[in-house]
Amino acid sequence: MSSPVKQSIELLINNIQRLISVDTKKLEYIIAAQIAGGHVILADSHGVGKTSLARALAQSIRWEDTAGKSRKSGDSETVMDGFSRIQCTVDLLPQDILGYNRFLSSSSEVFFNKGPIFAHFVLCDEINLLTPKTQGSFFQVMEEQSVTIEGKSYRLQDPFFIIATMNLKGVHLFPLPVPQLDRFMIRLSLGYPDEAAETEIINRHGKIDAWDNFQSVIGSADLIKWKKQVDEIQMHPDVTAYLVNCVRQTRIHGDIEIPASPRAGVRISRLARSLALCRGMDYVPIDIIKEVFIHAMAHRIVTRDPSIPPETVLQNILDSVPVEPKRNQ
Numbered sequence: 001m002s003s004p005v006k007q008s009i010e011l012l013i014n015n016i017q018r019l020i021s022v023d024t025k026k027l028e029y030i031i032a033a034q035i036a037g038g039h040v041i042l043a044d045s046h047g048v049g050k051t052s053l054a055r056a057l058a059q060s061i062r063w064e065d066t067a068g069k070s071r072k073s074g075d076s077e078t079v080m081d082g083f084s085r086i087q088c089t090v091d092l093l094p095q096d097i098l099g100y101n102r103f104l105s106s107s108s109e110v111f112f113n114k115g116p117i118f119a120h121f122v123l124c125d126e127i128n129l130l131t132p133k134t135q136g137s138f139f140q141v142m143e144e145q146s147v148t149i150e151g152k153s154y155r156l157q158d159p160f161f162i163i164a165t166m167n168l169k170g171v172h173l174f175p176l177p178v179p180q181l182d183r184f185m186i187r188l189s190l191g192y193p194d195e196a197a198e199t200e201i202i203n204r205h206g207k208i209d210a211w212d213n214f215q216s217v218i219g220s221a222d223l224i225k226w227k228k229q230v231d232e233i234q235m236h237p238d239v240t241a242y243l244v245n246c247v248r249q250t251r252i253h254g255d256i257e258i259p260a261s262p263r264a265g266v267r268i269s270r271l272a273r274s275l276a277l278c279r280g281m282d283y284v285p286i287d288i289i290k291e292v293f294i295h296a297m298a299h300r301i302v303t304r305d306p307s308i309p310p311e312t313v314l315q316n317i318l319d320s321v322p323v324e325p326k327r328n329q
Contacts, residue, residue, distance in 0.1 A: 005226055005229065005277055005278065005280065006278065006279060006280035008217075008218055008222060009028070009031060011217050011218070012057075012060055012217055012218055013027055013028065013031070015060050015214075015215070015217045016053070016056045016057060016060055018214075019052075019056050019204070019210065020049060020052055020053050020056045021049070021193055021197040021200055021201050022053055022190060023190070026188050026190065027053075028275065028278060029186055029188060029275070029292065029295060030053075030163070030186075030188065031057070031278060032271060032274040032277075032278050033185045033186050033271055033274070034057075034159070034161045034223065035223060035226045035227055035230065035274045035277065035278065036185065036227070036230055036270045036271050036273070036274035037158075037159075037160075037227055037230075037270070038185025038186065038267060038270065038271060039161065039162040039163070039164070039183065039184050039185055040161075040162070040164070040184060040185065040186055040187075040188065041127070041163075041164045041165075041166055041181070041184045041186075041187045041188075041299065042163065042164070042165045042166065042187075042188055042189070042190060043165075043167075043168055043187055043189055043299075044165070044167075044168060044190050044191070045167070045168055045169065045192075046167060046170070048190050048191065048192060048193075049190060049201075050165040050190060051123065051125055051165060052205075053190070054123045054163040054165070055085075055123070056214070057121075057163075058082075058083040058121045059083075059214055059216060060216050060217055061082075061216055061218055061219070061220055062216040062218070062219045062220060063081075063082025063083065063120055063121070063220050064082075064219075064220075079118075080118045080119055080120055080156065080157055081116075081118065081119040082119065082120055082121065082220070083119055083120070083121045083122075083123070084116040084117075084118075084119035084121075084122055084123070085116070085123045086116050086117075086122065086123065086124045086125065087125050087126070088124060088125055088126045088127055088128075088129040088134075089129055089130075090129055090130070090131060090172050092130055092131075093133075093134060094133065094136070094137035095115065096115060097116060097134065097137050097138070098115045098117055098141070098147050098149060099112060099113050099114040099115035099117070099118065099147070099149060100112075100113055100115075100149065101113075101149060101150055112149065112152075112154075114154075117141055117147065117156070118147075118154075118156065120157070120159050120160060120161065120220060121161050121163075122160075122161070122162045122163070123164075123165075124162055124163070124164040124165070125164075125165050126165055126167055127164040127165065127166055127176065128166045128167060128173045128174055128175060129167075129172060129173065129174070131174055132174055132177070135174065135176060135177075135180060136180075138162075138180065138183075139179075139180065139183070141156065142162065142180075142183040142184075145158075145160050158223075158224050158227065159220055159224055159227065164184070178258055178300070178302060181299045181300060182261060182263055182264070182299075182300050184299060185270075185271055185296060186271060186292070187296075187298060187299035188295060226277065229277055230270065230273045230274045230277055231273075232282070233273040233274075233276050233277050233281070233282060233283065233284060234282060234283040234284070235269060235272070235283070236283070238286075239284055239285070239286050239289060240269065242286055242289060242321065242323060243265055243268060243269060243289050243293075244265060246289075246293060246317055246318065246321050247260050247264055247265045247268075247297075249317045249321060250264075250297070250301055250314075250317065253313060253316075253317065254304075255303050255305065255308055255313045256301050256302070256303055256304065256313060257302045257303060257304045258301055258302035259301055260297060260300050260301055261300070264296070264297060267296060268289070268292060268293065268296045268297065269284075271292055271296055272284045272288045272292060275288055275291075275292060276288055286323055290318055293314065293318060294314045294315065294318070297310075297314055298310040298311050298314060301313070301314075
Protein backbone atom coordinates (compact mmCIF):
# COMPACT_ATOMS: atom_id res chain seq x y z
CA MET A 1 0.00 0.00 0.00
CA SER A 2 2.66 2.47 1.05
CA SER A 3 5.47 1.70 -1.41
CA PRO A 4 4.14 4.00 -4.18
CA VAL A 5 3.75 6.76 -1.60
CA LYS A 6 7.35 6.31 -0.46
CA GLN A 7 8.58 6.52 -4.05
CA SER A 8 6.60 9.72 -4.65
CA ILE A 9 7.90 11.28 -1.43
CA GLU A 10 11.47 10.45 -2.40
CA LEU A 11 10.85 12.04 -5.81
CA LEU A 12 9.48 15.15 -4.10
CA ILE A 13 12.41 15.38 -1.68
CA ASN A 14 14.96 14.93 -4.46
CA ASN A 15 13.25 17.60 -6.54
CA ILE A 16 13.41 20.14 -3.71
CA GLN A 17 17.00 19.29 -2.81
CA ARG A 18 18.09 19.93 -6.38
CA LEU A 19 17.51 23.59 -5.57
CA ILE A 20 17.42 23.94 -1.77
CA SER A 21 20.04 22.67 0.68
CA VAL A 22 17.94 21.26 3.52
CA ASP A 23 18.30 18.34 5.89
CA THR A 24 16.44 15.34 4.47
CA LYS A 25 14.76 14.39 7.75
CA LYS A 26 13.49 17.91 8.41
CA LEU A 27 12.11 18.10 4.89
CA GLU A 28 10.48 14.71 5.42
CA TYR A 29 8.83 16.00 8.62
CA ILE A 30 7.43 19.02 6.77
CA ILE A 31 5.98 16.87 4.01
CA ALA A 32 4.55 14.41 6.54
CA ALA A 33 2.84 17.29 8.39
CA GLN A 34 1.38 18.55 5.12
CA ILE A 35 0.01 15.12 4.23
CA ALA A 36 -1.40 14.72 7.75
CA GLY A 37 -3.39 17.94 7.40
CA GLY A 38 -1.24 19.85 9.88
CA HIS A 39 0.69 23.10 9.67
CA VAL A 40 4.38 23.89 10.13
CA ILE A 41 6.25 26.77 11.72
CA LEU A 42 9.88 27.42 10.79
CA ALA A 43 11.61 29.40 13.52
CA ASP A 44 15.05 30.65 12.58
CA SER A 45 17.35 33.57 11.96
CA HIS A 46 17.07 35.75 8.87
CA GLY A 47 18.26 34.45 5.53
CA VAL A 48 18.67 30.71 6.18
CA GLY A 49 16.26 29.67 3.43
CA LYS A 50 12.88 29.39 5.19
CA THR A 51 10.98 31.19 2.44
CA SER A 52 12.89 29.50 -0.39
CA LEU A 53 12.14 26.08 1.09
CA ALA A 54 8.41 26.83 1.30
CA ARG A 55 8.42 28.17 -2.25
CA ALA A 56 10.22 25.09 -3.56
CA LEU A 57 7.76 22.75 -1.85
CA ALA A 58 4.79 24.69 -3.21
CA GLN A 59 6.17 24.75 -6.74
CA SER A 60 6.86 21.01 -6.61
CA ILE A 61 3.10 20.40 -6.52
CA ARG A 62 0.69 20.72 -9.46
CA TRP A 63 -2.37 22.53 -8.11
CA GLU A 64 -4.50 22.37 -11.27
CA ASP A 65 -6.45 19.26 -10.23
CA THR A 66 -8.10 20.65 -7.10
CA ALA A 67 -8.43 24.19 -8.45
CA GLY A 68 -10.21 22.86 -11.52
CA LYS A 69 -12.71 20.92 -9.40
CA SER A 70 -13.47 23.97 -7.30
CA ARG A 71 -14.20 26.06 -10.38
CA LYS A 72 -16.58 23.42 -11.72
CA SER A 73 -18.53 23.53 -8.49
CA GLY A 74 -20.07 26.84 -9.55
CA ASP A 75 -19.48 28.39 -6.15
CA SER A 76 -17.13 31.30 -6.80
CA GLU A 77 -16.80 31.89 -3.07
CA THR A 78 -14.93 28.62 -2.60
CA VAL A 79 -12.44 28.96 -5.48
CA MET A 80 -8.93 28.73 -4.07
CA ASP A 81 -5.53 29.57 -5.50
CA GLY A 82 -2.81 26.96 -5.52
CA PHE A 83 -0.27 29.04 -3.62
CA SER A 84 -0.27 32.41 -1.89
CA ARG A 85 2.30 34.30 0.14
CA ILE A 86 1.42 36.63 2.99
CA GLN A 87 4.24 38.99 3.84
CA CYS A 88 3.47 39.92 7.43
CA THR A 89 3.95 43.47 8.67
CA VAL A 90 2.89 45.24 11.84
CA ASP A 91 0.17 47.20 10.03
CA LEU A 92 -1.52 44.17 8.42
CA LEU A 93 -5.16 43.76 9.50
CA PRO A 94 -7.30 40.57 9.78
CA GLN A 95 -9.29 41.52 6.65
CA ASP A 96 -6.02 41.71 4.70
CA ILE A 97 -5.62 37.99 5.36
CA LEU A 98 -9.17 36.62 5.52
CA GLY A 99 -10.96 38.95 3.13
CA TYR A 100 -13.86 41.37 3.48
CA ASN A 101 -17.33 42.16 2.18
CA ARG A 102 -17.65 44.96 -0.36
CA PHE A 103 -20.90 46.72 -1.23
CA LEU A 104 -21.46 47.30 -4.95
CA SER A 105 -23.58 50.42 -5.28
CA SER A 106 -24.26 49.74 -8.95
CA SER A 107 -26.13 46.51 -8.20
CA SER A 108 -26.91 46.93 -4.49
CA GLU A 109 -25.14 43.61 -3.86
CA VAL A 110 -22.56 42.59 -1.31
CA PHE A 111 -19.51 40.93 -2.83
CA PHE A 112 -16.96 38.93 -0.82
CA ASN A 113 -13.34 39.72 -1.61
CA LYS A 114 -11.37 36.63 -0.59
CA GLY A 115 -8.08 37.18 1.17
CA PRO A 116 -4.81 35.34 0.49
CA ILE A 117 -5.73 32.69 3.07
CA PHE A 118 -7.94 31.15 0.36
CA ALA A 119 -5.18 29.02 -1.13
CA HIS A 120 -4.22 25.37 -0.86
CA PHE A 121 -0.68 26.27 0.20
CA VAL A 122 -0.18 29.44 2.24
CA LEU A 123 3.23 30.84 3.13
CA CYS A 124 2.88 33.20 6.08
CA ASP A 125 6.22 34.95 6.13
CA GLU A 126 7.45 36.38 9.46
CA ILE A 127 4.24 35.68 11.34
CA ASN A 128 5.50 37.23 14.57
CA LEU A 129 5.55 40.65 12.93
CA LEU A 130 1.74 40.56 13.11
CA THR A 131 -0.01 42.23 16.02
CA PRO A 132 -1.90 39.89 18.40
CA LYS A 133 -5.24 40.90 16.84
CA THR A 134 -4.09 39.91 13.37
CA GLN A 135 -2.38 36.76 14.63
CA GLY A 136 -5.76 35.77 16.04
CA SER A 137 -7.28 35.78 12.56
CA PHE A 138 -5.55 32.45 11.95
CA PHE A 139 -7.18 30.60 14.87
CA GLN A 140 -10.37 29.45 13.18
CA VAL A 141 -8.86 28.66 9.80
CA MET A 142 -6.09 26.55 11.34
CA GLU A 143 -8.43 24.60 13.61
CA GLU A 144 -11.61 24.31 11.51
CA GLN A 145 -10.34 24.98 7.96
CA SER A 146 -13.02 27.64 7.54
CA VAL A 147 -13.36 31.41 7.68
CA THR A 148 -16.29 33.36 9.10
CA ILE A 149 -16.93 36.87 7.79
CA GLU A 150 -19.88 38.81 9.24
CA GLY A 151 -21.67 35.64 10.27
CA LYS A 152 -21.14 33.72 7.01
CA SER A 153 -18.72 30.79 6.93
CA TYR A 154 -16.56 29.83 3.98
CA ARG A 155 -15.07 26.34 3.86
CA LEU A 156 -11.50 25.98 2.59
CA GLN A 157 -11.06 22.92 0.44
CA ASP A 158 -8.44 20.20 0.78
CA PRO A 159 -5.53 20.24 0.61
CA PHE A 160 -4.95 23.20 2.95
CA PHE A 161 -1.52 23.81 4.39
CA ILE A 162 0.19 26.71 6.14
CA ILE A 163 3.92 27.17 6.52
CA ALA A 164 4.65 30.08 8.80
CA THR A 165 8.14 31.47 9.23
CA MET A 166 9.12 33.16 12.48
CA ASN A 167 12.16 35.29 13.22
CA LEU A 168 13.89 34.50 16.50
CA LYS A 169 15.38 37.97 16.88
CA GLY A 170 14.53 41.42 15.60
CA VAL A 171 12.48 44.53 16.31
CA HIS A 172 8.69 44.88 16.38
CA LEU A 173 8.19 41.17 17.10
CA PHE A 174 5.02 39.94 18.83
CA PRO A 175 5.40 36.49 20.45
CA LEU A 176 2.78 33.97 19.39
CA PRO A 177 0.59 32.84 22.30
CA VAL A 178 0.82 29.20 23.34
CA PRO A 179 -2.75 28.36 22.14
CA GLN A 180 -1.80 29.50 18.64
CA LEU A 181 1.54 27.68 18.64
CA ASP A 182 -0.39 24.59 19.76
CA ARG A 183 -2.20 24.62 16.42
CA PHE A 184 1.00 24.00 14.51
CA MET A 185 1.72 20.32 14.12
CA ILE A 186 5.49 20.76 14.21
CA ARG A 187 8.07 23.47 14.72
CA LEU A 188 11.47 23.20 13.08
CA SER A 189 14.68 25.18 12.83
CA LEU A 190 16.74 24.87 9.65
CA GLY A 191 19.90 26.24 11.25
CA TYR A 192 22.99 27.49 9.46
CA PRO A 193 24.45 25.22 6.74
CA ASP A 194 27.86 23.64 7.01
CA GLU A 195 30.73 24.99 4.93
CA ALA A 196 30.19 22.69 1.94
CA ALA A 197 26.44 23.37 1.84
CA GLU A 198 26.98 27.13 2.13
CA THR A 199 29.42 27.04 -0.77
CA GLU A 200 26.83 25.16 -2.82
CA ILE A 201 24.15 27.70 -1.89
CA ILE A 202 26.31 30.59 -3.08
CA ASN A 203 27.20 28.85 -6.34
CA ARG A 204 23.58 27.91 -7.00
CA HIS A 205 21.68 30.99 -5.92
CA GLY A 206 24.25 33.52 -7.06
CA LYS A 207 22.79 33.11 -10.54
CA ILE A 208 19.59 34.79 -11.74
CA ASP A 209 18.43 31.59 -13.44
CA ALA A 210 18.53 29.43 -10.30
CA TRP A 211 14.78 28.79 -10.39
CA ASP A 212 14.54 28.24 -14.14
CA ASN A 213 13.34 24.79 -15.21
CA PHE A 214 12.16 23.92 -11.70
CA GLN A 215 9.26 21.51 -12.25
CA SER A 216 6.36 20.14 -10.21
CA VAL A 217 6.55 16.38 -9.62
CA ILE A 218 3.32 15.43 -7.80
CA GLY A 219 -0.31 16.53 -8.08
CA SER A 220 -2.49 18.04 -5.39
CA ALA A 221 -4.85 15.08 -5.83
CA ASP A 222 -2.04 12.88 -4.50
CA LEU A 223 -1.97 14.87 -1.25
CA ILE A 224 -5.70 14.33 -0.77
CA LYS A 225 -5.37 10.61 -1.46
CA TRP A 226 -2.43 10.22 0.93
CA LYS A 227 -4.23 12.16 3.67
CA LYS A 228 -6.97 9.54 3.64
CA GLN A 229 -4.38 6.75 3.79
CA VAL A 230 -2.90 8.19 7.00
CA ASP A 231 -5.95 6.84 8.87
CA GLU A 232 -5.09 3.32 7.66
CA ILE A 233 -1.70 3.30 9.36
CA GLN A 234 -1.92 1.23 12.53
CA MET A 235 -0.73 2.28 16.00
CA HIS A 236 -0.42 -0.57 18.49
CA PRO A 237 -2.08 0.15 21.87
CA ASP A 238 1.36 -0.09 23.52
CA VAL A 239 2.69 2.66 21.24
CA THR A 240 -0.34 4.83 22.01
CA ALA A 241 0.14 4.19 25.73
CA TYR A 242 3.78 5.28 25.45
CA LEU A 243 2.78 8.51 23.70
CA VAL A 244 0.08 9.23 26.28
CA ASN A 245 2.55 8.65 29.09
CA CYS A 246 5.06 11.07 27.56
CA VAL A 247 2.38 13.74 27.07
CA ARG A 248 1.08 13.36 30.63
CA GLN A 249 4.60 13.66 32.04
CA THR A 250 4.63 17.29 30.88
CA ARG A 251 1.85 17.97 33.42
CA ILE A 252 3.77 16.76 36.44
CA HIS A 253 7.33 17.72 35.51
CA GLY A 254 8.70 20.29 37.94
CA ASP A 255 10.38 22.40 35.24
CA ILE A 256 7.25 22.89 33.12
CA GLU A 257 4.94 25.85 33.76
CA ILE A 258 2.47 25.29 30.91
CA PRO A 259 2.13 21.60 29.95
CA ALA A 260 0.83 19.93 26.81
CA SER A 261 -2.87 19.72 26.03
CA PRO A 262 -4.64 16.57 24.80
CA ARG A 263 -4.46 18.12 21.34
CA ALA A 264 -0.71 17.52 21.45
CA GLY A 265 -1.11 13.76 21.62
CA VAL A 266 -3.64 13.77 18.79
CA ARG A 267 -1.35 15.80 16.53
CA ILE A 268 1.75 13.79 17.33
CA SER A 269 -0.04 10.50 16.67
CA ARG A 270 -1.25 11.75 13.30
CA LEU A 271 2.18 13.10 12.39
CA ALA A 272 3.70 9.74 13.32
CA ARG A 273 1.19 7.89 11.14
CA SER A 274 1.90 10.21 8.22
CA LEU A 275 5.66 9.84 8.62
CA ALA A 276 5.29 6.06 8.66
CA LEU A 277 3.27 6.30 5.45
CA CYS A 278 5.99 8.43 3.84
CA ARG A 279 8.53 5.75 4.73
CA GLY A 280 6.53 2.92 3.23
CA MET A 281 5.31 1.42 6.51
CA ASP A 282 1.79 0.35 7.46
CA TYR A 283 2.30 0.75 11.21
CA VAL A 284 3.92 3.22 13.64
CA PRO A 285 6.97 1.89 15.47
CA ILE A 286 7.74 3.42 18.83
CA ASP A 287 10.96 4.86 17.41
CA ILE A 288 8.96 7.27 15.24
CA ILE A 289 7.16 8.59 18.32
CA LYS A 290 10.52 9.18 20.00
CA GLU A 291 11.91 10.73 16.81
CA VAL A 292 9.21 13.38 16.36
CA PHE A 293 8.21 13.97 19.99
CA ILE A 294 10.51 16.91 20.71
CA HIS A 295 9.96 18.60 17.33
CA ALA A 296 6.19 18.32 17.73
CA MET A 297 6.06 19.21 21.43
CA ALA A 298 8.68 21.87 22.23
CA HIS A 299 6.53 24.78 20.99
CA ARG A 300 3.52 23.59 23.03
CA ILE A 301 5.04 23.89 26.50
CA VAL A 302 6.56 26.69 28.58
CA THR A 303 9.30 26.06 31.15
CA ARG A 304 9.29 27.74 34.56
CA ASP A 305 12.85 28.93 34.05
CA PRO A 306 13.25 30.63 30.64
CA SER A 307 16.92 29.69 30.63
CA ILE A 308 15.96 26.00 30.43
CA PRO A 309 15.09 25.09 26.82
CA PRO A 310 11.90 23.04 26.38
CA GLU A 311 13.92 20.55 24.35
CA THR A 312 16.07 19.75 27.38
CA VAL A 313 13.06 18.98 29.55
CA LEU A 314 11.40 16.91 26.83
CA GLN A 315 14.56 14.86 26.30
CA ASN A 316 14.54 14.20 30.03
CA ILE A 317 10.97 12.90 29.71
CA LEU A 318 11.91 10.63 26.82
CA ASP A 319 14.83 9.28 28.83
CA SER A 320 12.67 8.58 31.89
CA VAL A 321 9.48 7.13 30.39
CA PRO A 322 9.81 3.34 29.98
CA VAL A 323 9.22 1.94 26.53
CA GLU A 324 7.86 -1.35 27.85
CA PRO A 325 4.29 -0.92 29.19
CA LYS A 326 3.39 -1.96 32.72
CA ARG A 327 1.55 -5.27 32.80
CA ASN A 328 -0.97 -6.21 35.44
CA GLN A 329 0.30 -9.11 37.51
